[in-house]
Amino acid sequence: MSEINDRKLKLVFVTEDDPLYVIRFFEVFFDEYPQDQIEIIGVSVQEAFHEPKWKTAKRIFNFYGPIDFFKLLARYFKVKLRGDSIAKLALAKGLPIIECGSVNDSDYIAKLEALEPDIVASVAAPEIFKKGILGVPKLGCINIHSGRLPIYRGMMPNFWQLLHGEKHAVVTVHEMVPKLDAGDILGTIEWPLKDNDSLDRVITGTKQDGARLMMDVILKMKAGEMQATPLDMTDKQYFRFPQAKDVKAFRNRGHKMI
Secondary structure, eight states, X not given: OHHHXXXXXXXXXXXXXXXXXXXXXXXXXXXXXXXXXXXXXEEEEEOGGGSOHHHHHHHHHHHHHHHHHHHHHHHHHHHHHHTOOHHHHHHHTTOOBOOOSOXXXXXXXXXXXXXXXXXXEEESOSSOOOHHHHTSSSSOEEEEESXXXXXXXXXXXXXXXXXXXXXXXXXXXXXXXXXXXXXXEEEEEEEEOOSSOBXXXXXXXXXXXXXXXXXXXXXXXXXXXXXXXXXXXXXXXXXXXOOHHXXXXXXXXXXXXX
């Protein structure tokens, strides 16, 4: 631990190709992280959902409904025409891109082993990290999750927290272990929700403030000051991607998607 404290911490990010929301995390992190203490040695950007684009489009259409879907689609085409992407953002900051088909492929794991990262951080990575990659970084793999654990394990935690009338979205950074969303808690923030809110606002804000939480956690890990809290799985739940009935109930609470 002291050896890491005396040099820059070597960090690798694994994320998904999302130029609308996940990119907000990286806009903040890449601008604000202390470069004298953290060295980002690689960024891997994977396809979202690991499914054909038509299937993703259908999933998003069913989730948002026709009006909000086309609003989102217009926004998506606008950022695509500008060429906005997480990879472009990383390259503009002089950060290396590490090509990745699957984080669990032996070739990818070998690339990481050669880099000797201290931490591999998942930000909306679309895969479950298995034993091979979990054992690579010196200080472990960590993940950021926009929900209180273990209650809001699974997909779209901001949606479910709004639907259930929570007063705050709880952004959580935790250790990654073979079991999904079950590692020790490393840090949390409470992000206030409104009675009549929008999913767009909440996702954007939790991504931005989550970047600062991730920075704080990483710096504490580097300094050997992190006090991890074991996760009590007594009240665990797991949420899947919302269905039409869930979206109807969400709107009936007075919330908007966009």
